[in-house]
Amino acid sequence: MAARGSRLLLGGVRLYNAKPLKLQLKGIYRADPADPCTPAWQLTPEYEAKLFGRHGKASGVDPTRLWPSLEKLQEMEAEERAWYPSLKEMQQSLDAKESEAEAKQRQKEEAIAAKMAKMPQMIENWQKEKEKRKLKEQQEKERRRLLLAEAREQYGYHLDHHSAEFQEMVLEREKIKRMEQKEEKKRMRGILAKKAMESKILSSTPDNKEEMAEQKDT
DSSP states (O other): OHHHHHHHHTTSOOOOOOOOOOOOOOSOOOOOTTOTTSOGGGGSHHHHHHHHHHHGGGGOOOGGGGSOOHHHHHHHHHHHHHHSOOHHHHHHHHHHHHHHHHHHHHHHHHHHHHHHHHHHHHHHHHHHHHHHHHHHHHHHHHHHHHHHHHHHHHHSSOOOTTSHHHHHHHHHHHHHHHHHHHHHHHHHHHHHHHHHHHHHHHHSOHHHHHHHHHHHHO
């Protein structure tokens, strides 16, 4: 109602908000370096390069000032060499990688060939080792059987080969065996010494033979 009364007081004129006029700038906007309100990014070479790229000579930008300095150009070239190697460098790097891969493949193939060449001998050695272990197990089994038979004859009943009595008997037999081996070695040394003496007598002169025979008789 209040709005209707206001229209009546204004002579029936309807109130509305008019749209603002479009901003129409003539020419090309150039930032003023002397104006403190000018944004810093509008004073950069990148902004001037953007203006020149968009408007060309009409921008009023001197294109010679857009070219990078010697230091900047060297920096750009160094960065380009680091991140974007030349075709020759890429080819050399690729050749080096291929040569390294080929060398590794050759080494692998040579190692396989060497192992394959050794395979028959390795199989033969394995067979011999297997037969040796089997023979040793059979000998140990036969030795245990004889010891158990001897223990049964000695004690009058069957003994478990894990029992303390059986282990004690085995130690005693091993002790006796070592003594017998020692005596056998001593006997063999005596035989060898006697043979050496006889050889010396046979190879000596007749006088020495008689002298040694006399010493032997005494």
